[in-house]
Structure formats: C-alpha cells, structure tokens
Amino acid sequence: MHTVGSIFSNEILRTSILAWFIAQVSKMILVLIQSRKMDFSRLVGSGGMPSSHSAFVMSMCVAVGEQMGYDSPFFGACLVIGLIVMYDAAGVRRAAGKQAAVLNKIIEEIEHDELHFEERLKELLGHTPIEVLVGAVLGIVIALICV
Template sequence: MPLLRAALSWNFVLATAICASLLAQLIKVLLNLFIFHRFIAERMWGAGGMPSSHSATVCAMVVATGRYCGVNSPIFAIAAVLSIIVMYDAMGVRYETGEQAKVLNRMFTEWMDQGFEQFQLPHGKKLKEMVGHTPIEVVTGAALGIVLGFAMPMV
C-alpha cells in the first residue's frame, strides 16, 4: 500500500490509468485460466480479449483527470477525446485487422497443405488474430476503468 500511495501522490492520473491497465490484463489471465483451464502468458501483455485493457486504461484516465483537474478543464476534454478515439479504434480498425488475420492464416494453411511453400510466413508463424475488441469487451473494459477511476483514493 505504501508504494501505491507514493505513486498516487506522485501522479494520480497516471497511477490510476496504469492500475486499470494492469487489473484488466490480470483479469484476462484469470478468465483464460477459468475458461480454457490453462495459463496463457501472452494474456499478461497482449492486446485483444476480455476486458479491453485499452478501454480500462483510458476510461480510468478520464475519470481520474476529471476528479483531479475538474470536468471543465481542457485537460479533461483532451483525455475524453483521446479515450473515444482509442475505444473506437479498438472496436473498428484493430478488430477488423484481427478478422483479416484469421482469413489470411486460413488461406496460408490451405496453400501450405497444397504445397505452395512460397506463401509461408517467415519461420512458419501465423498472423496475430487477437488485436482488437468486440463492443462488449470495450464496454466491459470501460466500466472497469470508470469504477477504478472513482475507487482510487486521491492522496
């Protein structure tokens, strides 16, 4: 607790946003343990999945900024606009990138099965498919960030 208190007194907004990000990533790991019954290390830092750590981070930042600077401040406005862009991007462009990666990976696998080795990705890797979020993942992450933003004690 002394470390958290020191971080909050150093920079309340940043510490709150980082805590939200870490909590969201921890929840992803725990959900994977519960659902798939296995530890997936990549879930500790990887993008995509439930809940959206991007949404949790920016929503916690917005709430903390509003609490610290006031909702009428230009800094709050900047934080709010940034959070909208990040969440829109997570559901839109990044989600579609993941969907395209699924199709391309399937195509590469079929081509390899047919003997077209020239279409193999370097080192036999696959394109990352989990890079974006569904709307429910974004909303859940946003709710997590908002709750944490209000729950963090102002020092």
C-alpha cells in the same frame, strides 16, 4: 524542481496503470477459467475481455475529471483521445484481426500444397463492443475508487 522519480507520485498515471494491469490480469484469469490453462501471454497481449486499452484511457479520463474538474479542457482532451482509442480498438484493430484470420485460413490451405510460412498472423488484435464497454466501466470504477 521536478525529478524523474516524481512521475511515480502522479496519481492519474498510477491509476491508469493500475486499471490496465487489472484488465490484463482479468484476461488471464478468464482464460484460466475457460481453458484451465495458465496463459501468461495474456498479461501483455492485446484483444480479449476486458479491453485494457479502454480501462486505461477511461481511468485516465475520470482521474483527470476528478482532479481537475469535468469542465476542464484537460478532461475534454482526455475524453476525445479516450474515445478515439476505444473506437480504434473496436473498429480498425478488430477488422485487422478478422483479416488476419482469413489470411491464416488461406495460408493453411496453401501449406497443403507444399508451401510453408514461418508464422501465423496475430488474430486477436481488437475488441468486440462489449469488451470495450466492460473495459471502460472497469477503468471508470477503478478511477473513482483510487482518486
């Protein structure tokens, strides 16, 4: 019989969460090194180096591959989903971030004419291809160490 508590014994899930957490902490450390400011929002924020989405899904892929075999249908399904997530992070979400930057610039120009907007749009949404690649490598390495 399976209990809710047994989810914590799932090695694939634990490995994936660990990869995500390490990627998020890495972002915070990189911001600290670059700006000499502690930015705790980087622990949960999207975008930046390395891609925690890529680390998360690639650690899942490799953990499934190590446990169930790289020729298993489960690994194939995980890899397809992982590639979609990484493509989205470097493509669609990055484009949305660029659009937000343009809109924020337009808003700044409009605000000089007495109109004021409540908040700026979030610009750091997606990733550069190198951020995705580094996140993927981080996830692979963590999974190979943990599983």
